[in-house]
Amino acid sequence: MSVTTLPPLALARRQPSLLVRLFDTKPFLIVMCLAPAIGLLAVFLTYPLGLGIWLAFTDTTIGRRGVFVGFENFQYLLTDPLWWNAVFYSVIYTAIATFGKFALGFWLALLLNNHFPFKSLLRAIILLPWIVPTVLSALAFWWIYDPQFSIISYLLVDVLHWRSSNVDFLGSPWPARFSLIAANIWRGIPFVAISLLAGLQTISPSLYEAAMLDGASAWQRFRYITFPMMMPILAIVMTFSIIFTFTDFQLVYAITRGGPVNSTHLLATLAFQRGIAGGELGEGAAIAVSMIPFLVFATLFSYFGLARRKWQQGESND
Amino acid sequence: MTDTVAQPSVADAKAAPDTMAWDSGLRRLMMIYLPLGCFVLILLFPFYWMAITSFKPNAELLNYKEHNPFWITSPTLAHIKHLLFDTAYPRWLWTTMLVAIGSTTLSLIASTLAAYAIERLRFRGSPYVGLGIYLAYLVPPSILFIPLATVVVQFGLFDSPMALILVYPTFLVPFCTWLLIGYFKSIPYELEECALVDGATRLQILRRITLPLAVPGLISAGIFSFTLSWNEFIYALAFIQSGANKTVPVAILTELVTGDVYQWGALMAGSLLGSLPVAVFYSLFVDYYVSSLTGAVKE
Numbered sequence: 045m046s047v048t049t050l051p052p053l054a055l056a057r058r059q060p061s062l063l064v065r066l067f068d069t070k071p072f073l074i075v076m077c078l079a080p081a082i083g084l085l086a087v088f089l090t091y092p093l094g095l096g097i098w099l100a101f102t103d104t105t106i107g108r109r110g111v112f113v114g115f116e117n118f119q120y121l122l123t124d125p126l127w128w129n130a131v132f133y134s135v136i137y138t139a140i141a142t143f144g145k146f147a148l149g150f151w152l153a154l155l156l157n158n159h160f161p162f163k164s165l166l167r168a169i170i171l172l173p174w175i176v177p178t179v180l181s182a183l184a185f186w187w188i189y190d191p192q193f194s195i196i197s198y199l200l201v202d203v204l205h206w207r208s209s210n211v212d213f214l215g216s217p218w219p220a221r222f223s224l225i226a227a228n229i230w231r232g233i234p235f236v237a238i239s240l241l242a243g244l245q246t247i248s249p250s251l252y253e254a255a256m257l258d259g260a261s262a263w264q265r266f267r268y269i270t271f272p273m274m275m276p277i278l279a280i281v282m283t284f285s286i287i288f289t290f291t292d293f294q295l296v297y298a299i300t301r302g303g304p305v306n307s308t309h310l311l312a313t314l315a316f317q318r319g320i321a322g323g324e325l326g327e328g329a330a331i332a333v334s335m336i337p338f339l340v341f342a343t344l345f346s347y348f349g350l351a352r353r354k355w356q357q358g359e360s361n362d
Numbered sequence: 363m364t365d366t367v368a369q370p371s372v373a374d375a376k377a378a379p380d381t382m383a384w385d386s387g388l389r390r391l392m393m394i395y396l397p398l399g400c401f402v403l404i405l406l407f408p409f410y411w412m413a414i415t416s417f418k419p420n421a422e423l424l425n426y427k428e429h430n431p432f433w434i435t436s437p438t439l440a441h442i443k444h445l446l447f448d449t450a451y452p453r454w455l456w457t458t459m460l461v462a463i464g465s466t467t468l469s470l471i472a473s474t475l476a477a478y479a480i481e482r483l484r485f486r487g488s489p490y491v492g493l494g495i496y497l498a499y500l501v502p503p504s505i506l507f508i509p510l511a512t513v514v515v516q517f518g519l520f521d522s523p524m525a526l527i528l529v530y531p532t533f534l535v536p537f538c539t540w541l542l543i544g545y546f547k548s549i550p551y552e553l554e555e556c557a558l559v560d561g562a563t564r565l566q567i568l569r570r571i572t573l574p575l576a577v578p579g580l581i582s583a584g585i586f587s588f589t590l591s592w593n594e595f596i597y598a599l600a601f602i603q604s605g606a607n608k609t610v611p612v613a614i615l616t617e618l619v620t621g622d623v624y625q626w627g628a629l630m631a632g633s634l635l636g637s638l639p640v641a642v643f644y645s646l647f648v649d650y651y652v653s654s655l656t657g658a659v660k661e
Contacts, residue, residue, distance in 0.1 A: 068563045070483060077479035078491065080472035081535050085498050088510065089532040093501060096509035104512075148401075155398050166402065168648040173405055175644045175651070177593040179611040180633035184408040187415065187626050195411060198426050233405065238652060291504035294595045298615055312504035312596075319508040320600050332505040343500055 099329035106323040117330035127331065130309040134335075137225055137310060138290045144229040145285060146278070149236025154270075156237065157244045167238065174234040182298035185227040189213035189299070217307035220300055224308055227295055236281060243277035244270070279345065286342045291335060311335050409637075416441050416631035423627055441627035442635070451632065453606055454613040458592060459639075461523050461609060465530035466587040470580065472531060473538035478568055480539070481546040482554065492543060499536035506532070507600045514601050525601045526609070530591045537590070538583040541654055545579030546572065582654035585647045589640050610636040 066072055100117055104110030121127040156167060173181060188195055190213075197210040213223045247270065255265050293312040296302065302309040302317060309317070311331055319328015415423065417437040422429040429435060445451045479485075480492045510529060511520075519525035549572060557567045573580070598609045605617055614632040618625065644651060 064563055064565075067565050070485070070564075073564055074479050074483050074485050077475040077483065081476035081495065081539060082491075084468075084472055084528070084531045084535060085495070088513070088529050089498055089501060089506065092506050092509040092513050095513065096505060099509055099512070151397070152401050155394055155401070158394050160394065164648075166398070167652065168645070169402060170405060171648075171651065172409065172641070172644075175589060175640055176409070176637040177595070177611045177640065179593075179595050179615055180636050181408055181412075183614065183629055183633045184412040187630060188408065188411060190626075193424060193426065193431075193626075195431060198431055202426065230405070230408070233401075287500060287502055291502035293504050294611075297595075297599075315504070315508065316596070316600070320511060325508055325512065328508045332508055335505055339500070339502070339505075343497075 096329050097333055099326055100333040101330075102326045104325040104329075106325060110326050113326075117327050118334070120327070121330060121334065126306055126309065126314065127334075129306060130311045130314040130331075131334075133221060133308060134290055134310045136221070137228070137292070138286055141225050141228040141232065141289050142282065142285055144225070145232035145236050145289075146282065148229065149233045150240055152233060152237035153240035153244055156241050167241075171234045171238055173231050178231060178294040179298045181231065182227060182295050185223075185230075185295075186214075186299045189223050191215055214300055215304060217304060220304055220308050224296055224299060227299065228289065228292065231295070232285060232289070236285065239281045240274065240277065243274050247273045279348070283342050283345050286345075287339055290338055290342075412630045412634050412637075415626055416634045418627060420627060441625075441631040444628055445631050445635065449618065449628075450606055450613070451610075451635070454608055454610045455635070455639075457523055457607060458609040458611075458636075461526045461530070461598075462588050462591040464523075464527035465534060465591045466584055468527060469531040469534035469538050469587050470584055473535045473542055473583065474573070474576075474580070476535070477539045477542035477546055478572065481543045482551075482572065483564070492539075495536050495539050499533065499540070501532075503533065503594075503596050507596050510597065511600050520601060521603045521607060523602075523607055526591075526594075526598055529597050529601070530594060534587045534590060538587060541583050541586070542576065542579050545576050545582075549575045578650070578653075581647065582650040585643060585650055586654050588643065589651075592640050 067076070099110070101112055101114060102110035103113050103116070152170070156163070156170075187193075191210060194210060194213060196213075197207075200207045201210060212219060214220045251269050251273075252265055255269055260268070290310075291312050292310055293316065296308055296310050296313050297316070300308045302313050311334065315328045315331040318324050318331060322328070414432070414434060417439070418434050419436060419438045419440065422435065476491075476495065480488045480495075514520050514525045514529070517525075519528070553571055553575075554567050557571055562570070593611065594609075595611050598612045599616075602608050602612065605613070608617065610632075614629065614636060618629055618632055
């Protein structure tokens with residue numbers, strides 16, 4: 045540092061030098077950089093996660109501190125037909141919706157992988173259902189499923205004359221369940237399609253050329269090249285999809301609120317109804333905690349998907 | 363890519379007359395454009411229906427016998443006027459905007475610093491910190507909202523938009539951090555080494571070299587966070603009680619749905635207006651959305 049040539053500047057420089065030097069020591073800088081993120085996550089994610097598990101073992105209600113009651117909440121849930129109903133519907137909802145999203149999303153991705161005009165515009169349009177707030181598109185579905193003025197009923201009854209009466213979409217249990225699943229699939233297709241499209245674009249065309257020279261049919265090319273190459277990304281996207289479908293809340297809360305006669309409750313909406321609306325925080329937390337085993341299962345699935353990807357591409361485990 | 367390019371081998375011999383018979387243009391139409399058209403139609407129909415309902419007068423809305431429901435004969439702005447002047451809708455929009463901008467800013471700052479520390483300051487255990495933050499993304503809001511509600515009450519933030527600004531980073535920070543780690547990886551480390559040799563401090567390097575190069579990544583993370591916070595529902599539903607402080611998605615569902623007769627015109631107008639900001643935002647930054655969506659999945 046040239047103190048002799050530029051005294052005023054050097055002085056100005058030296059003034060904060062201690063602070064600057066402190067910020068330049070690596071351990072201090074690491075701590076400072078990680079503090080905001082780790083702090084936020086610790087206070088609003090890790091702590092509530094632990095607190096939630098603790099609450100599940102207490103009989104806390106809104107306005108009253110609970111006492112430890114052991115497994116009482118869970119024992120009660122096991123005898124509660126509504127909880128079993130919610131588990132049943134959550135599993136069906138996740139299974140059918142995930143299957144639908146991936147079948148249709150994969151198909152859409154394969155279609156988008158072709159060359160045609162206005163491709164990027166089309167890709168942009170297709171993502172719209174995923175960008176728009178779920179509750180607001182759910183409201184549109186609520187209106188589409190209206191018992192009296194449903195546009196689908198209008199099409200089937202007055203235009204196509206396939207039915208003589210309006211479809212009762214949300215009035216009885218099974219139609220309501222499938223209507224919600226259809227809305228969930230509608231919302232999930234864009235995410236799956238665009239993610240898988242990104243995966244498809246990384247597959248080298250030379251693989252297909254080689255296969256075609258060997259006389260592989262279109263189905264064989266899909267079965268033995270596209271599908272195995274897509275496995276890793278499919279596993280990851282599917283894990284995300286399963287986790288967020290299983291814990292879905294918005295669609296059901298906006299369209300049916302668990303009705304008719306509690307037939308469309310997912311675990312999340314049941315937890316909300318008991319915990320926040322009903323004030324039984326302990327019981328609501330127990331319902332929420334009962335989702336964790338399923339989520340752990342999905343995360344392990346993701347881990348093995350990732351491990352396989354590295355092995356496939358010959359990367360080291362960094 | 364057409365099948366005719368391939369050598370006519372044993373497997374293709376059978377398919378060859380088939381492809382000849384099909385006019386290749388017609389085949390393309392049936393195999394690609396027709397299904398694509400159906401997809402686009404189904405994916406966009408709810409929005410069309412939402413838009414057309416919000417401009418229909420009530421008489422047309424509830425009478426399919428005399429009016430074709432797919433079109434409007436006498437469009438009206440009555441529903442939108444009702445929404446803007448007879449309800450607290452502008453206030454809800456403002457709250458939502460405030461919460462989205464606040465939480466996005468907070469998460470961007472926190473995750474940029476965290477990503478820089480994990481990717482560039484490399485310390486013992488930095489991969490584990492990264493993995494921990496990634497795992498935080500897998501914790502869904504549905505299992506957190508009950509205990510978080512008690513935490514929010516403890517902090518005296520219940521019924522305040524501040525609660526949402528502080529809570530939304532729990533799902534924004536993991537996402538942004540992973541996106542930015544990926545982005546920082548793509549910036550050559552040699553640039554930073556040069557600066558270090560020239561005597562720059564770490565913070566100067568971050569501010570003058572790494573951040574300007576990571577601007578596209580920052581934009582991706584920013585618009586994504588904005589969209590996610592705009593769309594968030596369950597926390598806003600659980601933590602906000604008074605009508606004035608609600609965000610748009612919650613307010614439409616709890617304040618506009620009243621009684622047994624639903625005001626579909628106003629509801630759809632509310633949904634349309636609530637979707638517009640993100641849709642406009644989206645149309646301006648489509649490529650960033652696609653890259654962040656696919657980038658985050660690939661990481």
